[in-house]
Amino acid sequence: MAEKSLGQKLLGVWNTKTIVAVAIGAALFGVLMVYGGIPVTTNTNLTTAMVIPVVVGAFFGPLPALVSAGVGNVIADLIGGWGMWFDWSIGNGIAAFFVGLLPVYGAYVTEGVFNWKHAIIYAICVVVGNGIAFGVVTPIFTTLFYGGDLNVTFIQAIAGSISNIAVELVVGIPLMFILAARSKSRTNLKEEE
Amino acid sequence: MNNRFVINYTPGPTYLHQLSGFTKVLLFIVMTVAIISTYDVRILWPLFFICLAQMISMKPNWKPIIFMFLFTFVTVTLLGNVMLFVVSPDAGLNNCGTETIIWTSKTGRFYISKEWLWYVFAVFTKRTASFASVMAFALMTTPSEFASGLNKCGMPYKVCTIISLAYRTIPDIANDFIDIRNSMMMRGVELGKKASLGKRLKNNVTLLVPLIMSSFGKVTGIANAMDLRGYGKYKKRTWYAEHEPTKADRLVRGLTIALAVLTACYIVWSKAIDPWPAKIWCPFSDPSQIRNVSLEESFFLFRWLKSLFQ
Helix, strand or coil, X not given: CCCCCHHHHHHCCCCHHHHHHHHHHHHHHHXXXXXXXXXXXXXXXXXXXXXHHHHHHHHHCHHHHHHHHHHHHHHHHHHHCCCCCHHHHHHHHHHHXXXXXXXXXXXXXXXXXXXXXXXXXXXXXXXXXXXXHHHHHHHHHHHHXXXXXXXXXXXXXXXXXXXXXXXXXXXXXXXXXXXXXXXXXXXXXXXXX | CHHXXXXXXXXXXXXXXXXXXXXXXXXXXXHHHHHHCXXXXXXXXXXXXXXXXXXXXXXXXXXXXXHHHHHHHHHHHHHHHHHHHHHCCCHHHHHHCCCCEEEECCCCCCEEEHHHHHHHHHHHHHHHHHHHHHHXXXXXCCHHHHHHHHHHCCCCXXXXXXXXXXHHHHHHHHHHHHHHHHHHHHCCCCCCCCCCHHHHHHHHHHHHHHHHHHHHHCXXXXXXXXXXXXXXXXXXXXXXXXXXXXXXXXXXXXXXXXXXXHHHHHHHHHHHHCCCCCCCCCCCCCHHHCCCCCHHHHCHHHHHHHHHHC
């Protein structure tokens, strides 16, 4: 596969396959958020949905991860029915962007490339991304949109990002190794252009 | 499970259901902006009743809606306010600008002021109005109409496809998920309350791998089917769900535009021409007495940072 430019890696290639994958990622995110969650505090869940952006990011890049998490959260809000929380959707989208940076630093999971060096960079991205998304972005939008008290929002955001980071690290890293191993066994097969 | 679904896949028979997707999306966007723009309960309650009237006119199945409302009420409003009471009893002062204390604990750490209660009431009103507008929108719109309406509002059609496609696959994925969960449970994987938190998380993960594999396994098939039908060939596309505006559409669009103009006037009026001195309008506070609390004073993180540097 030809080396892509940085911009291309960030944006992803928006062909039909990406669109379908992002849509399925969003649907998975929504379903897991509604049915696969364990409540922690108000507005926050210890949910396995947070791994979906990792998978989408690994396959297609950070922007598709952002879109699938954002749309997925909106869908989760609609089917789960706790009202629409755009602040959390935006926050989840931004966190997903950082989490989905995998191909940008050379972890091509689809080609079976994922080692401990990538795992460490991934862990840093997860912590920084969640910190920015739920420590800065979500509280700003919460106060802007819903007039939530900043102190309470901040505590919720901390609880939310800790549970997200836990899920993304504890579940995400082994999952990446599994996916990389699965893809590696198939890399000898080349698609004829 | 199905009775918890609010979204419809086929348009219903009532007046609002028959509107075109663009009208519905436009109405929702204007309503959301109007609700976000204000904290004033004198404006929020009428907006709430407009949304409630919309919901009633659609004759929905009230059971899941009431369940959702109560669920949100307990998790967000009740628990959130207990947290608010513990963390910032001064929220009334921060948002309304004055403080009339009506109850104090023995140590003086916790207290309730009239303005605190008013703040809780105002935020509850705002959340309820926003809940009602989302519910009204979810009840009246089918996923395809949502996508076509968003596209007409200027959203790139590929994003719109993502939305309608995601909605389309939800029932499939939910069924897969439940199938996988049931088969796991039959093999003795405990997912209920009997297992500890760590164990439940681990068991939820074992559920995840087959679900991800089976779901993403469908991608190539769907993508090929779409490509074969010429998806993404042109820069624009038309929508099966979108129809020519009817008489009802023109009327509702007119009302929506009127609401948009009123909202814009209100924003200009309340932000520039005659601003209320505090963040939230409150009947108990005298405008001349209002003190504006800066963010450094009210937000514990800033207070803490400040104390570090002093």
